[in-house]
Amino acid sequence: MKNLLVLAGVATTLGIGSTGAFAQGGYRAPQCDLKTGHFLVNSGVVYIKGASEESDRVKRDRMLSDARRNLTDALRRGQENNPAVWYYLGRYYVMTNDLVGADSAFDRAEAGIQTVPRTSSTTGRSRGSPL
Numbered sequence: 001m002k003n004l005l006v007l008a009g010v011a012t013t014l015g016i017g018s019t020g021a022f023a024q025g026g027y028r029a030p031q032c033d034l035k036t037g038h039f040l041v042n043s044g045v046v047y048i049k050g051a052s053e054e055s056d057r058v059k060r061d062r063m064l065s066d067a068r069r070n071l072t073d074a075l076r077r078g079q080e081n082n083p084a085v086w087y088y089l090g091r092y093y094v095m096t097n098d099l100v101g102a103d104s105a106f107d108r109a110e111a112g113i114q115t116v117p118r119t120s121s122t123t124g125r126s127r128g129s130p131l
Contacts, residue, residue: 027052032113036084040074044088051095067092083112 027049036042047067054060071089079085090105 034084034087037082038074038079040070041084044070048088048091064095083109
């Protein structure tokens with residue numbers, strides 16, 4: 001619930017929901033190294049990016065619809081443990097003013113990111129790996 005309140009405050013502050021709010025700010029890549037790992041997730045990201053840079057409301061809505069379709073198709077095709085799917089679904093929900101959906105999706109993304117093994121920057125092996 002705390003995440004939802006913070007998300008609502010951020011959305012209000014940024015003016016999310018107003019026409020062109022995302023078109024003015026453009027697309028910002030995630031600050032973490034988030035691998036899409038599946039062609040449908042990658043397609044969803046392309047549509048999210050396009051929608052965030054589009055000022056025409058009709059085109060933006062169509063791109064958001066395509067993003068949702070690709071991301072939910074990825075879930076149906078076995079990507080439910082892929083944190084990138086949930087992260088980009090969260091972004092979709094923010095862009096469509098569904099703060100409850102965004103909160104749930106970001107929670108799933110965060111939980112998934114915590115279970116992905118990190119690699120050492122020097123060896124490329126998983127931490128704790130005996131090799």
